[in-house]
Amino acid sequence: MLDPEGVTHIYIQLASILRGRIAASPPGTPVASEAELQQEFRIARSTARRAIQVLREDGLVHTIPGDGTFVGPPGQPRHMEYWPAYQRIAAGITERILAGSLLPNRRIPSEKVLMEQYGVAKATARKAVAHLREQGWVFTVPSRGTYVSPQETWPKT
Amino acid sequence: MLDPEGVTHIYIQLASILRGRIAASPPGTPVASEAELQQEFRIARSTARRAIQVLREDGLVHTIPGDGTFVGPPGQPRHMEYWPAYQRIAAGITERILAGSLLPNRRIPSEKVLMEQYGVAKATARKAVAHLREQGWVFTVPSRGTYVSPQETWPKT
DNA sequence: GCTCATTTGTCCGTATGTATC
């Protein structure tokens, strides 16, 4: 627990508490958000920020604006448990491509089908497809559909 | 009051009580005689002697054989000016430290509080703290406060 | 496209410490 009367600055105390939690977490695990820390330890948000800043400067965590702070250096694959929905969907499709159930120059399931299969909104399905396109797994032909790319353009795995 | 069951030796406890009285007395004022202390605190005369010896070794009092013990260094004419305010304040704080009302690694009153409690200027309060710091009673953490040192670094009493 | 919630980024003002002049 924090000791407000103690010799050590609050943000330093908090940083060492978080250090303990981080040590028990695999890379990619989300660290408690600033708002959560604020509530849990009854501190100002600026103090929580300061503590996380210390951890970041120590290279123990990395922060993605608008998303959160995660254990380990940036670029680390986040544990699948914490993937956003659109990434999970994209992963499911790449799996089917690699397994051969989706063939090069053949259509992938339409947005509508993806919505039903995964129970998500259209925007989420669109984002999954956009993600696959950016990585080179698929390409889109206007007015016709989205197709699996030739194997040469697949990202190296 | 004295605590016969306490951790601290009786003569140390008595010395800190006397320190407080001395702090409020001008140099040259007679300290209670050994016999008076013996009666007031229900202790052996040897214990009273021992407490006064501590104060003498601290330079807080001097003893004239056959006459008595007096506040301040020897040669001081009695009933002169009061001690410098900062010394009075410092002595008050060391008393609280020795009495256990101010604990190691806990904050001492801030300058602002000392100003109000003793009715002195900020510079005076600062000087008192600086005095304590030089003697090893306290240490200061920037932007956080001044704290009681661990007992190991206290001046020997 | 829009809306919503969550999260981080940034800035402000206030209070409280000490440090310095």
Next chain:
DNA sequence: TGATACATACGGACAAATGAG
């Protein structure tokens, strides 16, 4: 004695990015 500077800490406000519907 007073004024100023600096750092921590708190609290609030608003913007920007992200994910999701």
